[in-house]
Amino acid sequence: MTTTDTPKREEIVARVTDLAPLLRKNGVQAERERRLPDETIEALADAGVFKLRVPKRFGGYEADTRTLADVATALGRADGATAWTASVYWIPTWMAGLFPEAVQEEVFSTPNVRICGTLSPSAMAVPADGGIVVNGKWGFISGALHSHWQEIIAVLVGGDGPPMPVMALVRTSELQIVDDWHTSGLRGTGSVSTVAQDLFVPAERFLPLPVALQGRSGPDAAGGPAMYRAPLLPVASASSVGTVLGLARAAGETFLERLPERKITYTGYEKQAEAPLTHRQVAEAELKTDEAEFHVHRLTAQVDDKSAGGQPWSLAERARARADLGAACRLAREAVGILAGASGGSSLYDDVPIQRIARDVQAVNLHALMNPDTNTELYGRILCGLEADTLYL
16 A cells, blocks of 8 residues: 655646646547547546545545546536546546455556446346356446446346345456447547446455445444545536536637637628627626536535535435536536537537537536436425435435
């Protein structure tokens, strides 16, 4: 085991901000090749991005979720696919810390380890001597092409009890990669599908999913790292929310960069910047982005404050975490949509960044965990005094 000096939040954000020219340049290549370039991955590693959710005793930073959000925002201002992939790595990396110490030592022995994953139980498992055997397929596995491990979910059947979803860690090299990521948005994430065929997983490398959803509990949690004193879904929500804020900021920046050279064709406005309609559009988009930032910061503050104090989570607080995530996604999408709609026909060309920003933010909003309608409905259901209709809280 090793430890390392932990940089301050501002230092990490400054590191990734300095990468913006490289990430913007490589974003075009990532879009074309449907995966992040190796150069991008190496740059993120050098900046410490993959250490943010690694325990300190393994050389990581144990960063709080506000740091994750600020880093993802900085990355998203440069390239949405890069920000999304980094965010997705942070969640299974955190989940790896729920496993026994020997498993953690195995996983975190790889420098800048990258763990991809999913929360979808789209595979089946059966008991075997010393573990389980898994068969199935998982889709939307962002970052799989550059990962060392994958966190998988499967439904365990057989044995003495009823079917039970389990979470397991497997080496990515043990899985088949299906190159099926042909999409309109977030193309650069390389979110391919992975397949397990008769894959044996030893007993120490799988846990009941309901246990994982709760995070750590009991005396071990009280004395352990603060980042594990929260349930999985609020942690996942806070870990992934920064990307959309970065995309909204990027839309504002790219719109204003192009504005001085643009007119409004077939009108009397030789300069778009002089049109009152443009003033309203820019202001409305900026206000929506500011609102999104409010929800990002309220979400991360709730996770970090309750984690620091080891406080229990109420059902309403869990639901609000997902609602804050959904609200940030919706507001960012609306802000980007306003500016994309005001960018004119010339913005349809591939070399104009806002068209990719619009597709990327739409793709994020379609994600099952991020979807604003689903998350708002869930929050309202809890506020109305009904029981939750999902384990994912």
